[in-house]
Amino acid sequence: MIEFRGRLVLLDIEGTVSPLAFVHDVLFPYARREVGDFLMRHQASPDVLRALEQIARDSGLDSNGEGASANLASDSDRAAWVSRIHALMDADAKQTGLKWLQGLIWDEGYRSGELKSVFFSDAVESIRLWHQSGLRLRIYSSGSIAAQRLFFAYSDRGDLTGCLEGYHDTTTGPKRAVASYQAIVEAAGLPASEILFLSDITEELDAALEAGCQTAWVVRPGNKPGQTDRHPTLRSFAEIQLS
Ligand SMILES: [Mg+2]
Numbered sequence: 001m002i003e004f005r006g007r008l009v010l011l012d013i014e015g016t017v018s019p020l021a022f023v024h025d026v027l028f029p030y031a032r033r034e035v036g037d038f039l040m041r042h043q044a045s046p047d048v049l050r051a052l053e054q055i056a057r058d059s060g061l062d063s064n065g066e067g068a069s070a071n072l073a074s075d076s077d078r079a080a081w082v083s084r085i086h087a088l089m090d091a092d093a094k095q096t097g098l099k100w101l102q103g104l105i106w107d108e109g110y111r112s113g114e115l116k117s118v119f120f121s122d123a124v125e126s127i128r129l130w131h132q133s134g135l136r137l138r139i140y141s142s143g144s145i146a147a148q149r150l151f152f153a154y155s156d157r158g159d160l161t162g163c164l165e166g167y168h169d170t171t172t173g174p175k176r177a178v179a180s181y182q183a184i185v186e187a188a189g190l191p192a193s194e195i196l197f198l199s200d201i202t203e204e205l206d207a208a209l210e211a212g213c214q215t216a217w218v219v220r221p222g223n224k225p226g227q228t229d230r231h232p233t234l235r236s237f238a239e240i241q242l243s
Contacts, residue, residue, distance in 0.1 A: 002216055002232045003243050006194040008136040010184060010208075012175075013143065013151060015200030016218045017123040026118070030109055031102040032089050036082045038105050043072035047104055052081065054097030055088070103147050110154035117151045120220065124157040126237035131163035133242060140168040140184060140197070142175055176203045181211035198237075202228040216240070 014020055042048045052070045071077045088098050109115035131137060139148050145167045152160040166187065173180030185192045192212030199205055200223045205215040209230060217231040234240065 012199035051100040058095040
């Protein structure tokens, strides 16, 4: 049990409020499976074409104009794109264009009801309870802010976005950098000591602690094993007592 007297809780997503398996076993396979059909149905979508152009740029293919000439009406061109995208996904490429395209595919999946984000129950219960108690809540995740909003809007436990006052992604800075937490503290307009950061990654917690925040290490089923003596350990958000 840890006691928290501050004003704001900053939450990581994967491995903290949601099982790592949701991303790896549900979201990524969904995008891989749907991409062919998605490109066929959105042949003229400017967002889709922009993502493909970015994928071509990320892969250094832009010089021969391949990105600009994406012709999704042609079965063979589309098949070539699908196999190129599958290869990037299989290599787990952390590329901007691929992220954009995956985001568009997930957006459609969430809105159609085919995808629902999965949360640990104690996380949902505490998020609602903390919000009702007047505690402020923000998110800090490496997934894009657009993806974070979808994640909280289309959960298996309903829409949680009303509980959240703000979202931060890597545009604020890397998750293991002290400066990122200093920027979040500044955005929140509170002393750092009033903020509690919850994450499954000890290096992120070390950076937040150095920025003056309170921290707790979240240990969940399916997380990578770790070790720390700098941060209190939580197995459930119910172990946090507001005082
Ligand atoms: Mg995490």
